[in-house]
Amino acid sequence: MRIPFSYIWRSLWARRLSTALTVGGVALVVFVFAGVLMLARGLEAALVETGSPDNVIVLRRSATSELSSQVDRATADVLEAESGVARGAEGRALLSREVVLVIDLFKKKSNALGNVSIRGVSPRALELRSGVHIVQGRPFQFGTHEVVVGKGIATLFKGVALGAELAFGGDRWTVVGIADAGGTAFDSEIWGDVDQFMQAFGRPVYSSLTFHLAQPGGFDQLKARLQADPRMQYVELKHERAYYQEQSKTLATFIRTLGIIVTTIFSFGAMIGAMITMYAAVVGGALGVALAALLSFERISVVNFQSFSEIGFGFALSPGVIARALIFAVVMGVVGGFLPAVRAARLNIVNALRAS
Structure with missing residues (x-):
């Protein structure tokens, strides 16, 4: 019972x-x-969708992330001349030389300092990342101290509205645009001119290189060819999306x-x-x-x-x-x-x- x-x-x-x-x-x-x-x-979910399946990221061999990676200018020059890299309308390589650094900004709710990633990019960056769109303001001009702020950064941190000035790297940077990256990791970054960022932080080398494949299925062939090149022995190639998947798992x-x-x-x-x-x-x-x-x-x-x-x-x-x-x-x-x-x-x- x-x-x-x-x-x-x-x-x-x-x-x-x-x-x-x-x-x-x-x-x-x-x-x-x-x-x-x-x-x-x-x-x-945010990291797995970051990047394009036809983009390739180049990092220093054994580097666990862009923050710990170093790629010299000579390597970038070799890749820009490589036939496996896609070309734009002007015949220039669809390749972005990039540097990734971390700065501190104050959060809106807690007023505490939080880490923010800043990414210095080359003029081809927006062509490579078709999912990134400027939704307010305009793109930054290369050769100037202008930056574009990701939508996630604009929501969470203070002093990043259009027209605001950010202080980092011993210089002041003007926010001229807000970017929407569709909820991916790029929404949590600040973008600017790679050369200006490197000069401000005294960094002589890039963090990574990102380029678009000339042929969608040509990654394995290109990787094998570059691995046989003595000038490329210190770097490794990964699909951009695979790289962010690895980061998400970790x-x-x-x-x-x-x-x-x-x-x-x-x-x-x-x-x-x-x-x-x-x-x-x-x-x-x-x-x-x-x-x-x-x-x-x-x-x-x-x-x-x-x-x-x-x-x-x-x-x-x-x-x-x-x-x-x-x-x-x-x-x-x-x-x-x-x-x-x-x-x-x-x-x-x-x-x-x-x-x-």
């Missing part, structure tokens, strides 16, 4: 404060867990790992709190448990596995995030409630009635 749901509900209502605190603690941990998953997934894995460690620690606290609350309920409600058993309710019904799913919490970002959050909530509910439930099921009926 199974325990009626109304009995379970009345029992929870009688201890509504401790029940609410327990459920709230578990829900908070699940919320943090789901938030970490959503953050990692959002990062992957960052997302770090976020997930850190988040799982934090939520695991929090979950132990939540489960211990649930155990304490439920043990107290068993002790305080010993008479009710004994009467339930005396009325021939099965002991397995006192354990009541069905009630654990009530703690489930989900966020409607993706089926994967929802599933993981639900599983995490159920595991915490099972671990936190199983031992007190077993204790209640094994309660001696006679002793419980006498004690009450």
